[in-house]
Amino acid sequence: MxxxxxxxxxxxxxxxxxLTTSRTVKQAMLRDLGSRDFEFIQTVADIRARLVQLAGVSPNDYAAIILQGSGTYALEAVISSTIPPDGKLLVIINGAYGRRTEAIAKTHKIPNVALTYPEDTQPDLAQIEAMLAADRAITDVAVVHCETTSGILNPIEAIGALVKKAGRRYFVDAMSSFGAVPLNLAESAIDYLVTSSNKCIEGVPGFGIILVKRATLLQTEGYARTISLNLLAQWQGLEKDGQFRFTPPTHTLLAFHQALIELEAEGxxxxxxxxxxxxxxxxxxxxxxxxxxxxxxxxxxxxxxxxxxxxxxxxxxxxxxxxxxxxxxxxxxxxxxxxxxxxxxxxxxxxxxxxxxxxxxxxxxxxxxxxxx
Ligand SMILES: Cc1ncc(COP(=O)(O)O)c(C=O)c1O
CATH class of the missing domain: 3.90.1150.10 (Aspartate Aminotransferase, domain 1)
Structure with missing residues (x-):
């Protein structure tokens, strides 16, 4: 070597x-655990419970779903499997990751509309409110929390209040902020929030995480446009017996569990x-x-x-x-x-x-x- x-x-x-990770997070991967192993299943359950706790919400209302792949796979799972066949997505864009959400909707031929702003500019709340009032076909709204393109932090709580008032579903790409920016999902009226294993929780790459409002997810039966990115099926699999439908990233999950313990120890x-x-x-x-x-x-x-x-x-x-x-x-x-x-x-x-x-x-x-x- x-x-x-x-x-x-x-x-x-x-x-x-x-990102740079701690030595102990990397060391946690130096084990082979079977994907049906009792200890592995317990570890996954503990990770999911800790994630809901981190989100500051009740496990009765929200659940954490882990999905193999990078963060984009989790974004694509939300967009392709939770928007109804007659739905329409409003994407608020001020950077490359907002454009990626739009590209996913277009690829799946999901009707969509965008409010686009320069990359150094916050979205206009009045314009969002007016768009939601004018276009009754919009069923879902997506925005990025920290647009990693530039580093701008978007006002997801204020946008959430508008989306809630207008009775639409709300999806936040919090890939690079979750775990580092205090946020209450319920107060921000978030139905789906996405992050990944290798961002601010300080794990290694390998999976995406979706925090979902249970009541919203339960209404998505039959909406999935793919098999592997079917969010409801992924959740049902994990709830049924704690197992993944397809091969899980076992080592990455062990590292992530250690990363969550270290996040808690840090305060x-x-x-x-x-x-x-x-x-x-x-x-x-x-x-x-x-x-x-x-x-x-x-x-x-x-x-x-x-x-x-x-x-x-x-x-x-x-x-x-x-x-x-x-x-x-x-x-x-x-x-x-x-x-x-x-x-x-x-x-x-x-x-x-x-x-x-x-x-x-x-x-x-x-x-x-x-x-x-
Ligand atoms: C806000 C945001 N969304 C989506 C992604 C894409 O995640 P991935 O590269 O893990 O697919 C990133 C990656 O940095 C991101 O910062």
Whole structure:
């Protein structure tokens, strides 16, 4: 095996995921458990119960469903198997992940309409309210919580209040925020919320998670447009005997169980939010001192991930900058916004303000090497 693969010190991931995880989370995978094993079934039940608790809701009203695949599979499961044949989806878009939801609806030929905003702009609540009043065919509304494209945090509670008032179903893609941004599903009137194993709960990749309002899910019999992404069937399988319909990601689930225990030991979502916020505050202060500008106004900016504009200096090349940081052991992320040249730095995962300060020193060194200061 090459030295790189056996090296005990991994690079630190300042990305939107997969993220840096704790050694103990990785070590939890060093076991083989059968998918019908009693211990495995108990572990899955415990994971599902802990997820409902994290969501701040009663297990009588909400359930957690685990679905093999990445986060997008879980998004596609919700869209393709919970919208009725005569339904219509309103997608609120201000970034690439909102566009992905729209693309899923289009692929499944689900009637849809979009309210699209620039990537640095919050959705317009009055416009959403007016659209729901004007278009009675809309049955479901989808929005992204933290649009990881830019790092903007959308007002999902306020949108939820409008959706509830209008009597529609509400779907939130909270992929990069769940576990790190305090949120009450019931108060936000959320019917379906999606996240994944490798984001703020700090597990490793392998499955998506859907938190569902039981009463809403129970009305979806016969709506599924695929077999493997049938959310109701997945839930029924897990409820019946605690087992997955198809091969589960056993090792990933063991890691995730450990990650949930570590989240609780850290002090739950409030404590994790405080750590990520401290990471973010250190990043913003340090980058600003180095002359970098954020793409978003700070008021709209989440503490999950931050987009920085390319510096105007003629010596700046993102490829060189990225590679130099990578060689120093720090992985940042290219930008995804369409309207400006940006790169992104994530502040989630098993990283601390001291790691952010180390990254800032590496950035200072790199821009000096590039002759930018
Ligand atoms: C908000 C959001 N939605 C969807 C996805 C897609 O998840 P995946 O790449 O796990 O399919 C991501 C990934 O970063 C995301 O941040």
């Amino acid at each position: 090459s030295d790189k693969l056996t090296s005990s010190k991994d690079k630190i991931l300042f990305t939107p995921g997969p 739950g979502i409030a404590a994790r939010a405080a750590r990520y916020r401290a990471n973010h505050d250190a990043l913003i202060a340090g980058m600003s001192a180095l002359g970098f500008e954020t793409y978003l106004k700070l008021a709209d900016q989440s503490y999950i991930i931050t987009s920085f504009r390319y510096p105007k200096h003629p010596n700046f090349s993102f490829e060189r900058f990225y590679k130099a940081l990578n060689d120093k052991g720090y992985v940042i992320y290219p930008g995804k916004v369409g309207s400006a040249d940006c790169f992104r730095i994530g502040t989630i995962g098993r990283i601390f303000p001291s790691d952010v300060r180390d990254l800032l020193s590496a950035i200072r060194e790199t821009i000096t090497e590039m002759g930018m200061c």
